[in-house]
Amino acid sequence: YLAPLGIPSTRHEKVKDRTNLVARIGSGSPRLIIVGHIDTVPAGDGWETDPFTAVEKDGKLYGRGTTDDKGATASMLLAARYLKEHESELGGEATIVAAADEERGSKAGMVYLVEEGIVTGDYAIIPDAASDMKKVFIAEKAALFTQITSYGKQAHGSTPEKGVNAIKNLMEVLQRIDRMTFDVTEHGLLSAPTYNLGMIQGGVAPNVVPARCTADLDMRYLPGDSAETILKKMEGICRDVEKELPDARFELKVTMADTPIELPEDHPLVKAIVEETASAVGAAPEIAGMSGSTVAKFCMTHGIPAVNFAPGEEHVAHMANEFVRIDSLVEFAYVLTRIVSRLLK
Structure with missing residues (x-):
């Protein structure tokens, strides 16, 4: 997908077959990292379809990982296509990461990528806490x-x-x-x-x-x-x-x-997400916190301001018959291009 678009990418493995994909668009600074993860939890019981085959029905995609987190990762790649077409307008670098191992602690994923200096930046957006773009999570326990x-x-x-x-x-x-x-x-x-x-x-x-x-x-x-x-x-x-x-x-x-994290509400990253989302869809996302831990924490502890902001329905991740609305993925890709363009002026 990336090579025909002219987007350079590299693969990185700390553990064999736990592959992380890193793609870059633009150059220089500021640098914005967008991190999705491509691993999933086991399927479990209660599925009405094959959990590892994407099934489209009534404008939704059903399957394990559609919300957590392959749907958002697909949106990132769609946004990457647009950003590559407008690369000359970017005043910095967008790093797209499809990370491994998130569901098992990220030691072979973002922890490895950040600690080894493979991925670094001035901001990070983690589309991994599904809220249909209605919440920006700036704090974690x-x-x-x-x-x-x-x-x-x-x-x-x-x-x-x-x-x-x-x-x-x-x-x-x-x-x-x-x-x-x-x-x-x-x-x-x-x-x-x-x-x-x-x-x-x-x-x-x-x-x-x-x-x-x-x-x-x-x-x-x-x-x-x-x-x-x-x-x-x-x-x-x-x-x-x-x-x-x-x-x-x-x-x-x-x-x-791990440690608790919190980003100020008036941070430029938070303001860009809130204002660009409001302008694009007509409603500003709520500022929120979460009890769970995401890879935003690994970014923050290495000096990279990070928040969670994602498409998808709340409370369907890890459940049987997990799904994501297709239109929410398209909408998220559009909003993402606006946020990136603003932060990388």
Whole structure:
């Protein structure tokens, strides 16, 4: 698609067969990055069509990834065609990225591309939080994933007094963490911080006192709070329970952590998106925040101002019978060309 249009592109792989495609239009600065991702989550159950065959019906495309995120990536490529035709009018460089590995943490995708300096810029637009262009997401909560391991002593289930029950001890820790408070609980664009106990694994049989149990937790906290503060509270709970239950022993480790991000509402990138969208479709998108994490975070932590702005319906990503309206993809491509042209004057 790109080569016949005269758009140069390169392929990059940190992991074999996890390919990232990077295309560039124009040159110099400022530089605007537009990042879609081409991987998907598994199909799951409940589909009325083949999830990996695009099916067009009633002005919609059905299939896994149509909204998250191949539809938006197709819009980017459509916009790239127009931008190439008007390349002489650009006063900077537009970098189009079709990234891998977004659904699994982006280590082989945007993390790799940014850390290696393959992709860099002055602005970034991430069309990955579907809102039918009704929202510009300028803030994201931080994600802090932890695992707590409880160590006990194995014994026969008929003589539990001879063992130390790792599951029961861990329950005491988890109940206290459930009552734990965050230092920052309010934000103008983001919902309250959350805690989810996602997995518990322990024991070998009902008639054996469990000697080991692990729990995996997901915490999402707000700008102004910190992982260090939260971890200190969790460590304190573990140590308190160890003092109260002398045979208990706990180990806390971080399995994944990122940081909260927030871009000012009056940033030139935000203003360009809001004003050009309003001019093109007659309605300005709402300024918003999101609880999840996107590759905008990797851009921001490397000094590239980034926001999420995308076509597609909310709440259909990762679901059975995922779809996207075709007209929304065309409209997004048009709006995107206006935003790029403005930022790269």
